[in-house]
Amino acid sequence: MKKIVLLLLLLLAYAVYSGWVYTVGVDCNSHMNGDALAGRKLWHEHNCQTCHQLYGLGGYMGPDLTTVTTDKTRGALYAKGILKAGGKRMPNFHFTNKNTDDIVAYLQYINDAKYGTAK
Amino acid sequence: MERQNSVQSTKTGRLFIILGFSCLLLSVTFGLTASLQYLAPQLFVDHLSFQKTRPLHVFLAINWLFACISGLVYIIIPRVANRQLFSGKMAIIHLVLHAATITIVVTGFFLGHFSGREYLEFPPWIVGIIIFYWLIFGVNFFKTLQPNLATAPVYIWMWCTGILFFIITMAEAQLWMLPYFNTNIIRDVTVQWKANGSMVGSWNMLIYGTAMYVMEQVTNDKTIGYNRKAFAFYFLGLTNLLFNWGHHTYIVPAHPAIKQIAYLISMTELLLLANIMLTWTAAFRKRPVAEFEITYSFLKTADVWVLINLILAIAISVPAINKYTHGTQITVAHAMGATIGINTLLLIGCVVFVIEKQLSTQAKKKMNLGLKTMHISLFFFWLSLLAAGVTRSSGIRNNLYFAEITERATPFLRVFSASGIFLVVGIVLVAATCIPAIWKFEIKA
Ligand code: HEM
Numbered sequence: 001m002k003k004i005v006l007l008l009l010l011l012l013a014y015a016v017y018s019g020w021v022y023t024v025g026v027d028c029n030s031h032m033n034g035d036a037l038a039g040r041k042l043w044h045e046h047n048c049q050t051c052h053q054l055y056g057l058g059g060y061m062g063p064d065l066t067t068v069t070t071d072k073t074r075g076a077l078y079a080k081g082i083l084k085a086g087g088k089r090m091p092n093f094h095f096t097n098k099n100t101d102d103i104v105a106y107l108q109y110i111n112d113a114k115y116g117t118a119k
Numbered sequence: 120m121e122r123q124n125s126v127q128s129t130k131t132g133r134l135f136i137i138l139g140f141s142c143l144l145l146s147v148t149f150g151l152t153a154s155l156q157y158l159a160p161q162l163f164v165d166h167l168s169f170q171k172t173r174p175l176h177v178f179l180a181i182n183w184l185f186a187c188i189s190g191l192v193y194i195i196i197p198r199v200a201n202r203q204l205f206s207g208k209m210a211i212i213h214l215v216l217h218a219a220t221i222t223i224v225v226t227g228f229f230l231g232h233f234s235g236r237e238y239l240e241f242p243p244w245i246v247g248i249i250i251f252y253w254l255i256f257g258v259n260f261f262k263t264l265q266p267n268l269a270t271a272p273v274y275i276w277m278w279c280t281g282i283l284f285f286i287i288t289m290a291e292a293q294l295w296m297l298p299y300f301n302t303n304i305i306r307d308v309t310v311q312w313k314a315n316g317s318m319v320g321s322w323n324m325l326i327y328g329t330a331m332y333v334m335e336q337v338t339n340d341k342t343i344g345y346n347r348k349a350f351a352f353y354f355l356g357l358t359n360l361l362f363n364w365g366h367h368t369y370i371v372p373a374h375p376a377i378k379q380i381a382y383l384i385s386m387t388e389l390l391l392l393a394n395i396m397l398t399w400t401a402a403f404r405k406r407p408v409a410e411f412e413i414t415y416s417f418l419k420t421a422d423v424w425v426l427i428n429l430i431l432a433i434a435i436s437v438p439a440i441n442k443y444t445h446g447t448q449i450t451v452a453h454a455m456g457a458t459i460g461i462n463t464l465l466l467i468g469c470v471v472f473v474i475e476k477q478l479s480t481q482a483k484k485k486m487n488l489g490l491k492t493m494h495i496s497l498f499f500f501w502l503s504l505l506a507a508g509v510t511r512s513s514g515i516r517n518n519l520y521f522a523e524i525t526e527r528a529t530p531f532l533r534v535f536s537a538s539g540i541f542l543v544v545g546i547v548l549v550a551a552t553c554i555p556a557i558w559k560f561e562i563k564a
Contacts, residue, residue, distance in 0.1 A: 003276075003350060004268055010354070014361040017380075021313060022294075025374040026306035037302070044235025050173045055308045055371045056446040057237045060511075061157065061169050063521040064446050066370075073518055088522070089160040091168060113304045114372060 030113040032106075039106025046093055054110055061089060069108045076104050127207025128193050129560070131214050135190025136470055136557050138218055139183050140550045143463070145225075146179035147543045154536040158529065167229075174240040175228050180458060181238070181322075182221050187466045188325045189213070189256060192278065194473055195332060196263050199275070205262035209255050216252040220245060238315055239292055246293050250286055257282045272344030273353050274335075277328030280357060284321035288314045309373045316364025322462070324360065330465040333472045334418055337411035352394070355387055366436040370445055378438065385436035392429050395422070410476055413486050417468030420494050424460025427501075428453065443516070448528075449508030456501050459542070464493070467549055474556040482552045489552070492545030496538045503534035 032040065043049070049058035052065045069076040083100040086092030095103070153172040156162050160169070197204050204210060224241040227233075233240045260282060266275050292314035295301045300310055335343040343349065365381025407415035431453050435444045444450065471478075471486065478486070507528040514524030 001269060006354060007268075007276075007357075010357060010361060017362065018291075018313075021309065021373075021377065022300075022306070025377050026303070026309050027374075028303065028305045028372065030303055030305060032302045032304065040301075045233065047170050047174065047233035047235050047240060049235060049237050050170050050233075050240070053446050054304070056367065056450070057308060057311065059169075059173050060448055060451060061160075061173075063524075064515075073520060089525075091164065091170065110304055 035105035036109040039102035128204035131210040132190040132193035139187030142179045143183035149176040200264045209259045273349040274328040274332045277324045281325035288318040312367040320360030337407040414472040421464035443512045447508035447511040448504045452504035489548030496541035499538035503531045507531040
C-alpha cells in the first residue's frame, strides 16, 4: 500500500512540475515571428539539426549555431555566405537569397533568445 | 482458443525479435557510413549524405530496442502471469503496424522527407500510429497480466511504468505542433529535452525490468524482484525518469529552478553508484544455473557498462563540468555507451535466455566471441568519442575555427570508425547466431 501511495505522490508531483515547466518555467518573452518563422520551416525541412546544434540539441558533424550570428569568429554575413555556397562539410542546398535571409533571421532570433534580447 | 493465443504470443514475440535484429544490422551499417562521413564528408554525398545516414542510424537503433523489448515481453508475460495472452490478434496488429511504420519512415528518410526534430525526424502523423500501437500493446499487456501492484514483483512495476511513460512522453514530444510552444525557442527546446530525456527513462524501465526477470530465472534467486532494495532503486529510477532531464538544459535560459532540481536529482544517482560498488564482488560471485552461462555473461558485461556510464553521467550532470562537455561528442559517448553497452547487451542477454538451451557448443563459442569483440571494441569506441569531445570543447574555449577543431579531432575520429568496424563484426557474430535460433524457437503452450 505504501508503495502505491508513493507512486501516486510521484505522479502528482510530475503532473504539477510539468504544468509549471510549460508555463512559469519557460515564461520568457521571446516570440518568433515573420522571417524567423519562415527560417525555422526551412531549418526543419532540410534537417539542419542532424549536423548542427541549437542549445546543444543536434548532431556533431558541424558547429553549434546558437550564437553564430554574433560570435567573434563567425557572424551573420559569414553564415549567409556558407548557406549560399556550402562548404567542405556543408552541402550546397541552392538556397535563394530570401531563403538565406530567413534562415539567418531565425538564427538571429535564437541568438537573441539566448541573451534575453528577443522581443 | 487460449492455447492458440499463447502460441501466437510466442510467434509474434519471435517475429518482433527478428524485426529488432534486422533494425540493428541496418542501423550499424548506416552508423558506420555516418562515421566514415566524418572523415570523408563527400562519401555518398549525392544520395546518402550524413543528413540521411544519421537519422537512419538513430531511428533504426531506437527501433531495435523497441522491437526487441516488445518481442521479449510477448514471450515472457504469459509465463509470468501464468495465463494465456489476452489477444493474439492484437499482438499481430501491433507487429504489423510497427513494421509498417519502420518501412514508411526509412523510405521517407531515403527520399529526404524530415520533420527536422532531433531524434524524432519523422512526420508528426506517424506519431499517431506509434501511439496507437503502443496503446494496443498496453491493453494486451494489462489484460494478460492483470497486475496487482501491491504484491507484484518490481519488474512488473517497471514494465507498467515503461509502457505508460513511453505513451506520455511520445505525446509530449509533439507539443511543439502548438504555436504556444513552437513560436518560443526556449519553451520549445526545454519541452523537447524534457520529453526526450524521460522517453529514454521509459525504455530503460522496460529493458531493466526484463533483465531483472531474466536474472531472477538464471540465478534461481526469487528474492531479486521482491526485496526492499529493488523497490528503493525502482523509485530512485522513477524519480530520475520524471525530473532528471533538466541536466540537458543547463545552457538553455529557462527558469533556474529547472537546473537546480535536475542537479539535485541527478546526484541521487550516487546512491546507485555506491550500491554497485558495495555489492560488486558479491554480485560477481553469484553463479548462474549451468544452462544459462552465456545469458549471464551478457548481463554481467552490461553491469560493467552501467558502472562506466553512471560515472560519466554523474560527472556531466555537474554544472561546472557540463559547461565544457555539453554540445560535444562526450554526449554521444554517453548516449551510445548507454544504448550499446547497457541496453543492447541486456537485450541480447535476454534473447539468449530464451534460446540458450537449444544452442550448440559451437554456437555458444560464437556468442562468447561476439560478446568479447563488442565489449572490447566498444571500450575504444567510447574512449575515442570522449577524446574527440575534449578536443572539440577545448577548441571552442580557445575560439578556434571549426575546420581546425575537426582537424585536431580527426585521429580520434579514425579510432572511432575503426573500432566501429569491430563493433559491427561483434554484433554480426551475435546476430548470426541469435536470428536462426529464435526463428526455430518453439514453446509448449
Ligand atoms: C548497437 C549499436 C548502436 C546503437 C544502439 C547506437 C546508438 C546511437 C545513438 C542513440 C546515437 C545518437 C547520439 C546523440 O546524438 O547523442 C548515435 C549516433 C551516432 N552513431 Fe551510433 N549506435 C550504435 C552503433 C554505431 C556504430 C557501430 C557506429 C559506427 C562507427 C555508429 C556511429 C554513430 C554516429 C556517427 C552517430 C552520430 C553522432 C553525431 O551526432 O554526430 N553507431 N548512435
